Amino acid sequence: MHANPHRVLITVSIMLATIMQALDSTIANVALPHMQGSLSAAQDQITWVLTSYIVAAAIATPLTGWLCDRFSQKTVFLVSVFGFTVASIWCGFSTSLPEIVVARLMQGLFGAALVPLSQAVLLDINPPKNHGSAMAVWGMGVMVGPILGPSLGGWLTDSYDWRWVFFINVPIGALAFYGIWRHIKREPAARKMQFDVFGFAMLSLAIGALQMVLDRGEQNDWFSSTETWIEVIVMTVSFIYFVVHTMFTPANRSFINMHLLQNRNYLSGLLFIFIVGMVLFAVRALIPTMLQNLMGYTAKVSGFVTAPSGLGTMLAMLFVGRLVGKVDLRTLLVAGFGLTAFSLWQMSNYALVLSQGDIIWPGVIQGFGLGLVFVPLSASTFATLSPEMRAQGTAMYSLIRNIGSSVGIALVQTLLVRNSQIAHSSIVSQINTISMSDPGLSTFYNLHTTSGLAALNEEVTRQSAMIAYVDDYKLMLLLTLLVIPLLFLIKPPKRNNPPVIDHAAME
Numbered sequence: 332m333h334a335n336p337h338r339v340l341i342t343v344s345i346m347l348a349t350i351m352q353a354l355d356s357t358i359a360n361v362a363l364p365h366m367q368g369s370l371s372a373a374q375d376q377i378t379w380v381l382t383s384y385i386v387a388a389a390i391a392t393p394l395t396g397w398l399c400d401r402f403s404q405k406t407v408f409l410v411s412v413f414g415f416t417v418a419s420i421w422c423g424f425s426t427s428l429p430e431i432v433v434a435r436l437m438q439g440l441f442g443a444a445l446v447p448l449s450q451a452v453l454l455d456i457n458p459p460k461n462h463g464s465a466m467a468v469w470g471m472g473v474m475v476g477p478i479l480g481p482s483l484g485g486w487l488t489d490s491y492d493w494r495w496v497f498f499i500n501v502p503i504g505a506l507a508f509y510g511i512w513r514h515i516k517r518e519p520a521a522r523k524m525q526f527d528v529f530g531f532a533m534l535s536l537a538i539g540a541l542q543m544v545l546d547r548g549e550q551n552d553w554f555s556s557t558e559t560w561i562e563v564i565v566m567t568v569s570f571i572y573f574v575v576h577t578m579f580t581p582a583n584r585s586f587i588n589m590h591l592l593q594n595r596n597y598l599s600g601l602l603f604i605f606i607v608g609m610v611l612f613a614v615r616a617l618i619p620t621m622l623q624n625l626m627g628y629t630a631k632v633s634g635f636v637t638a639p640s641g642l643g644t645m646l647a648m649l650f651v652g653r654l655v656g657k658v659d660l661r662t663l664l665v666a667g668f669g670l671t672a673f674s675l676w677q678m679s680n681y682a683l684v685l686s687q688g689d690i691i692w693p694g695v696i697q698g699f700g701l702g703l704v705f706v707p708l709s710a711s712t713f714a715t716l717s718p719e720m721r722a723q724g725t726a727m728y729s730l731i732r733n734i735g736s737s738v739g740i741a742l743v744q745t746l747l748v749r750n751s752q753i754a755h756s757s758i759v760s761q762i763n764t765i766s767m768s769d770p771g772l773s774t775f776y777n778l779h780t781t782s783g784l785a786a787l788n789e790e791v792t793r794q795s796a797m798i799a800y801v802d803d804y805k806l807m808l809l810l811t812l813l814v815i816p817l818l819f820l821i822k823p824p825k826r827n828n829p830p831v832i833d834h835a836a837m838e
Contacts, residue, residue, distance in 0.1 A: 337514040338456050344510025345449040348412050351503045352445040355384070355419075355438065357480030357641075361619040361634045362493040369493065372428045378744045379546050381616055382737045383432045386542045387439025389733030390535045395444040397526045405517045408448050409508060414441030416504030423497040452515065480641075481619070485634025493630075525584050533573035534587075538734065540566035545741030549748055591716070591724055599821050600712025601731045603664075606814050607708070608735025610671065610807050611701060613743045614678075615640070621800050622690065625683060625793055636687050640694035647702025663707040664818045668811055670700030675808035683797050711821050743803040750802045754795035762787070 359366075359380060367377040398407045418437035425431035487495040543562045551559050577589055592598055618637050622628035628636075647667075654663060674697035681689070709728075716724050 340510055340514045341456055342453065344507050344514065345408075345452050347503050347507035347510070348408070348445050349449040351412075351500050351507065352415065352442045354480050354483070355442065355497075355500070357615060358484035358496045358499075360615055361481050361485045361623075361630045361637070362488045362496050363616075364620055364623040365488055365493040365630060366431070370425070370428045370431065373550075373748075376428060376546075376550070378616060378740050379428065379432045380435055381612070382542060382546060382740050384435040384439040384442075385612070385733050385737045385740075386538060387436045388443040389439075389730050389737070390538055391440045391443035392447065392729050392733070393727070394531070395447050398444065399448070401526075403518055404448065404451070405511065405515050407444055408452070408511050408515070411441050411444045411448065412504055412508045412511065415445065416500055416508070419497045419500035419504070423494040479638070481634035481637040482631075483634070485629070485631040488630035490631070527580065527584060530573060530576055530580065530587070533569045533576065537566050537570040537573060540569065541734075542737055542741075545738060545745075548741075549745045587727060591727065594715055595820070596715045596822055597712055597724060599817070600708060601728065602817070603704075603708055603814060604712070604728060604732045605735035605738075606810055607701065607704060608732040609739030609742070610675075610811060611739075612736035613739035613803070614675075614697070614807060616740045617743055617747070617800060617803055618690070618694075621681075621797075625796055625800075626685065632687075636690040637694060639691050640698035643695040643698025643700075644702035644705075645698075647699045648706060651703055651706050660707040660711045661818050661821055663703055664711075664821070665815060667700045667703030667707070668815050668818070670703065671697050672700075672808055672811040672815070674700065675804055675811060678804040679801055679808055681797070681801055681804070683793060715822065739807075743806070746803055746806065747796075747799045750799035751792075751796045754798040755791055758791050758795055762791075 363377050363380065366372070366380060370377070395407070402410075415438055418434055418441055421434040422431055422438065425434055483499070484496045487493075487499060540562045544559060544566065547562075548559055553559055554563075577587055615637070619630075619633045622633045622636070623630065651663065674693040677689075677693040677696075712728060713724060
């Protein structure tokens with residue numbers, strides 16, 4: 332498409348929409364402890380605020396192409412920005428956990444199209460010779476979320492209220508909406524694509540049921556609950572229906588082309604991006620609550636020390652793109668996963684007394700490692716796919732990454748609650764008269780007074796929670812190490828194949 336005369340104004344408008352969506356992937360993390368108290372939610376329940384958004388976005392992202400074909404790109408963009416902004420207002424005014432979870436679901440549904448649409452519009456309004464610089468600008472906008480989100484979220488939470496992490500979207504959304512409405516030319520809807528309603532419904536039902544199992548399993552004591560069994564049965568049956576339906580439906584009418592899964596590199600890429608999603612989002616969900624609940628950090632300081640993780644990712648991506656095609660992709664992937672594993676090893680040695688540097692540097696190293704993974708992993712995943720399969724392949728790639736993120740968050744939160752209880756019982760069983768024989772300890776933690784017992788229980792609870800956090804970091808470390816040998820199953824792409832980069836993975 333030709334260069335658009337309003338290119339600068341359009342770029343500003345769509346980048347505002349991209350930044351708004353990217354911010355919401357991380358801005359709420361540091362506010363979780365404040366939201367937990369305000370909404371009377373348990374430790375494992377408040378993460379529904381994160382997972383509901385991720386799952387809704389995962390389900391809705393593959394719909395973007397069909398919606399644009401049906402209603403036109405500009406219409407879908409405007410509705411997405413408007414809906415996301417209204418859902419943000421709803422989040423800010425929510426007074427209960429169910430209400431904010433539903434509001435976040437709506438945010439995810441409307442926000443799913445913003446990143447792929449902004450990428451598509453930037454490519455449309457720039458001549459081919461400028462596509463590289465356009466994607467660089469777009470990638471920088473996407474990276475604003477991990478870098479600015481924690482700091483901005485912490486400042487808004489401490490200076491005003493946690494609700495402002497959502498209200499901040501209103502002026503950004505309004506400006507983006509006006510710019511898109513005013514400057515993007517409306518193209519007529521093509522209405523050529525067929526939509527596999529049954530396939531989409533079955534996959535959505537399976538993903539929704541999986542998330543219910545993950546979110547409510549701990550609360551329901553897992554398979555001791557009838558609800559959990561119902562959710563597992565619904566998930567299993569709907570997924571089987573989806574697989575069988577997809578296998579016997581022509582590729583041009585199927586929601587997902589099963590031929591994708593016959594490609595070894597693509598299948599390997601799905602496995603690796605699932606693990607990346609688990610590690611990346613799980614750790615980001617753990618750190619702020621650990622700092623604020625156990626170490627007395629304010630939301631502002633918590634955001635400040637976690638933001639450099641995104642900076643590390645950006646630094647890696649400034650040069651890794653130039654290495655693709657010159658260095659074996661598997662070497663870059665091993666280096667990236669290796670750095671990520673090293674940072675998780677550092678975190679697995681955490682204790683209740685930490686300096687800010689102990690938080691910042693592992694975050695920077697982990698961010699840098701993940702930055703080394705994103706581009707080569709995307710390049711190797713799509714290098715051997717035929718061009719006509721790449722659009723659908725990218726959608727499934729994003730879907731698997733989002734599912735991995737949701738599974739990771741739910742898994743670490745479940746283990747956090749369970750391991751805290753186990754560690755608490757273990758520590759209490761070892762407390763006896765001999766262990767309390769120190770005069771200072773026996774005075775402060777007097778086992779014969781209510782205040783002494785309360786103080787002792789509080790300290791045991793802190794210690795057991797720290798043990799549980801460390802156990803979670805060790806699990807993420809193990810998953811990362813297990814992936815590294817599998818990287819050599821990837822077949823390096825030919826040098827004349829340009830990399831297809833899924834920038835959405837950077838969120």
